[in-house]
Amino acid sequence: MTVRSAEWMKRNSIPAQAGIGLRFQHHQAVAEARPDVAWLEVHTENYMGGGSPLAYLDAIRRDYPIALHGVGLSLGSAEGLDLGHLERIRQVVEHFGPGLVSEHLSWSVVGGVYLADLLPLPMTEEALTVVCRHVEQTQAYLKRQILIENPSSYLQYRHATIPEWEFIAAVAARTGCGILCDVNNIYVSSSNHGWDPSVYLAALPADAIGEIHLAGHTVRQLETGHTLRIDDHSARVAAEVWMLYEEALARFGARPTLIEWDNNIPPLAVLLDEAAHAAALLQTTKRADRARAA
């Protein structure tokens, strides 16, 4: 067990400012240039081994608060959590002492096999019970709160009985976990399923929102003439998503906000530019909140 001082904890908490998702392609650029960005988030799975990734992040984290974002815990698996994976997560958490730890409201593991995607859960009472059990198990094992992220999805199940926004709010209420509100995912899923994204945002408890994600998506034209929005993190944040982000800030107040980019990764400057846009909107929100308080 690593001993951390209160001062260290304060320095490493994630501020309600703009950060970027750090990927291997930018390790060297960030280590050398130390760009002006408030915090960084990495994928937990990318730091489960040793060697150069770990060495880079050890060096970088001396200057930036770090958040860990997992893609593989599969909180919605009916067969239970992969305890080996949970232990690997614990070790990464122990090593970096991240300000925030998050996972997804989805499933990937069945029959001991990892299907490498964030697969949608049926929004049923059974799935809610399973997810809550696994969130509680994870929080107990890691001895800390985690955030769960709303996924983007391309299908809904016939037997679903609970709207996704009520489902995620219920998980937070029952387990005490926080919510990582991915505004792009809300936009993508709402567009794909005909939901009202404002209804989605309005259903989320503001107190539970610990972080916001923003990313780009693409519009896929299907042969039938219909379109689906695909959450591929391969572009700048869409204008409609920025608008929804402003709505989220108005509703929740300023929250740590992250720019994610995972495919066709551009130069670091592009991510920083996106983060600067988020930072400006966060400033506006903080000014408005202060004015309201005064």
Next chain:
Amino acid sequence: MPALHELQRAVYRSLVARDDDATAYIRADSVAAAERLCIYRNTVYVTLTNALRLSFPAVQRLVGAEFFDASAQNFIEGELPHGAYLDDYGAGFPDFLARFSPAASVPYLSDVARLEWAVSRGLHAPDATPLDLAALGAVGEGDHGRVRFVPHPSVSLLQASYPVDAIWRAVLEQNDAALGAIDLGDTPVWLLIQRLPTGIDVRRLSEPAWRCTSALCAGQPLEEAVEPASGIDVSALLAEHLTAGRFIAFNIKEPIAAAQALASVP
């Protein structure tokens, strides 16, 4: 209404075996259920193919991206990962390539893949502090023969029938002249792979030195490990291993499991 585990098995079969079990559970409106599932299937295959691409870059360059993707697709269908830590995925890919008949015209391909897997394991192995030489120096002379070592987790040993180290290096450096100069009828190679602070190190050993090193890395006591090494300077070999930080712990009594030894490393 399917139970959650039933639904998840059906989705698994639809994504991997391409049957349509899951489509009955999915709302089909403007977009067909099968088409919706296809988006997920595509992501699964692209993600796993990318994971293999990262671990086997020389194999990809040797066969080309298109052939690599087709091989990967075949491999993935038969062997999905057992966990979400994808740096661990691909151990079976070299053996798969050896069995994969379309790749038979490149007889050294699976051996190059074996080397790349060892390199990948080396790159991702946990960090560990090399053995403290002072502690080893304190061992009495009478106990020397009973010393058993624990190898650094990034160290591995590989024997190949082709000069795969030369092929691997030339392919990654895109050095066609060096690649053209390789004699495939060359003698087998005996390789040691290790991660150094400067990067991955792949070096050839003589066969006796390789056999001795393999025995040492397997935890055999020194006096037994040196048996296959007659005719070579064992103390020079041992000094080289120690200087290069290839061992992280030792024991002079019972065999120790690498995991136990690692747990005691700060």
